[in-house]
Amino acid sequence: MSESNGNHSSTNGSSPALPRHIAIIMDGNGRWAKRRFLPRVEGHRQGAKAVRRVVEESVRLGIRYLTLFAFSTENWRRPSDEVSSLMKLFLMHLESEVDLLKEHSIRLRAIGDLERLPAPVASALERCMTATQEGTAMDLVLAISYGGREEIVSAARRIAAEVKSGALDIQSIDEVAFSTKLYAPDIPDPDLLIRTSDENRISNFLLWQLAYSEIVLSPVLWPDFSKEEYMRCLEEYARRERRFGLTREQMLELRTLERSA
Ligand code: FPP
Numbered sequence: 001m002s003e004s005n006g007n008h009s010s011t012n013g014s015s016p017a018l019p020r021h022i023a024i025i026m027d028g029n030g031r032w033a034k035r036r037f038l039p040r041v042e043g044h045r046q047g048a049k050a051v052r053r054v055v056e057e058s059v060r061l062g063i064r065y066l067t068l069f070a071f072s073t074e075n076w077r078r079p080s081d082e083v084s085s086l087m088k089l090f091l092m093h094l095e096s097e098v099d100l101l102k103e104h105s106i107r108l109r110a111i112g113d114l115e116r117l118p119a120p121v122a123s124a125l126e127r128c129m130t131a132t133q134e135g136t137a138m139d140l141v142l143a144i145s146y147g148g149r150e151e152i153v154s155a156a157r158r159i160a161a162e163v164k165s166g167a168l169d170i171q172s173i174d175e176v177a178f179s180t181k182l183y184a185p186d187i188p189d190p191d192l193l194i195r196t197s198d199e200n201r202i203s204n205f206l207l208w209q210l211a212y213s214e215i216v217l218s219p220v221l222w223p224d225f226s227k228e229e230y231m232r233c234l235e236e237y238a239r240r241e242r243r244f245g246l247t248r249e250q251m252l253e254l255r256t257l258e259r260s261a
Pocket of ligand 1: 028032
């Protein structure tokens with residue numbers, strides 16, 4: 001098996017124990033609520049508290065990028081009252097958390113088909129991203145109205161347009177050139193994907209970027225995802241041996257070279 005897209009993914013050799021980029025599929029809000037005979041939206045409200053816990057813990061640990069799957073392109077097909085409750089929740093948190101993000105020097109970013117968002121959510125998102133754009137401690141990336149296939153299709157469209165206009169030669173299209181057309185090309189691929197609630201799917205999340213990510217599954221429903229469970233996931237990651245298709249010996253050599261550089 002060959003290495004993935006050159007400079008876009010990272011061997012993370014200098015600090016293999018701590019992921020530089022963590023992506024999370026926050027699953028299980030609905031089941032959390034159902035078990036308590038509560039409306040699904042209550043699961044999402046409690047889920048938002050777990051988001052805060054994980055964001056604070058990630059900055060404290062020195063995680064550089066955190067990407068959260070907040071709403072998928074498929075989620076638009078959920079019952080309209082659930083979709084509008086989620087949109088209200090996003091709006092409320094985008095407005096109320098700006099100061100906290102600034103205080104921790106967190107830069108908010110978003111990936112997805114943002115044009116589908118209701119206007120108040122889109123403008124609150126825009127305001128929050130502008131207000132936090134100087135943040136340097138961590139990039140918090142919200143995948144909202146996001147679909148991995150859609151992201152790849154939109155990159156393909158942009159590549160095709162450049163070929164058509166003569167700006168790009170077909171022979172120059174390779175993995176690195178292609179990845180520059182993704183939603184956030186400057187962000188390295190996730191080192192670690194965490195999915196909660198004992199589900200074992202990627203669910204159309206970061207299909208391109210997860211090629212070499214380690215996957216850690218947590219049995220915990222997202223609203224119950226605690227700092228302790230987060231640490232358990234990170235400890236499991238730290239025990240993994242990442243090889244990116246190379247042999248163990250090649251990886252050790254690469255790490256030595258990276259350390260001495
Ligand atoms: C999946 O659980 C979760 C979502 C579709 C929404 C994620 C939203 C939040 C965590 C709330 C707030 C987020 C932010 C960024 C403020 P599910 O509803 O699919 O659960 P189920 O599989 O048990 O039904």
